[in-house]
Amino acid sequence: MKRSNQRGAPRDKGRDTMSAQSNWQVRRLAGSLGAEITGLDLNEIAAGDEAGIEAVMAQLLEHQVIFFPGQKMDIDSHVALGKRFGRVESHPNLKNPFTQHNEVFELAATQGGVADEWHTDITFEDQPSIMSILHMVTCPEFGGDTMWTNLNQAYQELSPPMQALCDGLTALHDAHPHNREDIMAVHPVVRVHPETGAKALYVNEHFTRRLVEMNATESKVVLDYLTSWVKNPRFTVRYHWTPGTIAIWDNRCTQHFVLNDFEGERIIQRVTVMGDVVEPAQPSPWESWVRPGRLSATTRLDRQLNRYMKNKSAESAES
Numbered sequence: 001m002k003r004s005n006q007r008g009a010p011r012d013k014g015r016d017t018m019s020a021q022s023n024w025q026v027r028r029l030a031g032s033l034g035a036e037i038t039g040l041d042l043n044e045i046a047a048g049d050e051a052g053i054e055a056v057m058a059q060l061l062e063h064q065v066i067f068f069p070g071q072k073m074d075i076d077s078h079v080a081l082g083k084r085f086g087r088v089e090s091h092p093n094l095k096n097p098f099t100q101h102n103e104v105f106e107l108a109a110t111q112g113g114v115a116d117e118w119h120t121d122i123t124f125e126d127q128p129s130i131m132s133i134l135h136m137v138t139c140p141e142f143g144g145d146t147m148w149t150n151l152n153q154a155y156q157e158l159s160p161p162m163q164a165l166c167d168g169l170t171a172l173h174d175a176h177p178h179n180r181e182d183i184m185a186v187h188p189v190v191r192v193h194p195e196t197g198a199k200a201l202y203v204n205e206h207f208t209r210r211l212v213e214m215n216a217t218e219s220k221v222v223l224d225y226l227t228s229w230v231k232n233p234r235f236t237v238r239y240h241w242t243p244g245t246i247a248i249w250d251n252r253c254t255q256h257f258v259l260n261d262f263e264g265e266r267i268i269q270r271v272t273v274m275g276d277v278v279e280p281a282q283p284s285p286w287e288s289w290v291r292p293g294r295l296s297a298t299t300r301l302d303r304q305l306n307r308y309m310k311n312k313s314a315e316s317a318e319s
Helices: 013-020 042-046 050-063 075-083 151-156 160-167 216-229 297-318
Strands: 025-028 035-038 065-068 087-089 105-108 129-138 146-150 170-175 180-188 190-192 199-201 208-211 236-239 246-250 254-258 267-274
Touching: 035 050, 042 050, 042 075, 050 065, 050 246, 065 236, 075 087, 075 129, 075 267, 146 151, 151 199, 160 190, 170 297, 180 190, 180 297, 208 216, 208 297, 216 297, 246 254
Parallel strands: 035 065
Antiparallel strands: 025 035, 065 246, 087 267, 105 267, 129 246, 129 267, 146 236, 146 254, 170 180, 170 208, 190 199
């Protein structure tokens, strides 16, 4: 993401960023990722502090998920903060239980809103989420923590043969958890971060259905391994919430998971920055899998992939 200088005057961004962080206290939370930051007011950054935005982005690129406890942000400031980073949206498929706002997504535990499956946000769209900015509105005194995992490290710690295989694969994602299996996108299994250049595994158990270049049974074995691998505790951080905390995470290199181990209400409001362009580690050297031979009972295993391919062929013909 490149952000222009709204004032138009030349300046030293590096010096301004360092100045913005001079009163910040940054505390790392785990060996792999995560930091808690105090000593700043995000309302001031949301209101137009360009150096502050650059400083927040620098911390996000370094730590992948960052937490700002004790903030007092109303919904308008929350949205304004998101817009400093790009185009924001609510949720394409799910409705808010309480707060009606077309740029904020809300989840309430008492309404079934507990995201207790590992995922990266909105990967079923062609241009998914760049980052998410969450406001913890209400949370239990204990339980309800969230975990994140570092997808750069997950890729780096694969063996070279497995890296080489994954580099050339793509995967089909869909919105089946939202009862919208018809909303589909194909993304590389290994993507390159546009700002850091680091490679990351980009498959998740919630939205990723199959590997495009493999048959259904091969896909299941490899995909099950990869979605299990990213949960390795060495790659993760776990955060205990307090009301008012703002969290920002980079969806281009993380997944997250909510621990469903609490009683009572837990309400989050999320602003989602959209428009990610997912670049592969390399173009796939293989064609999409097409099952040879006649139809049979197992043809159903390829039905969704075939539907996606037919839809894309029709779109190409129309254009």
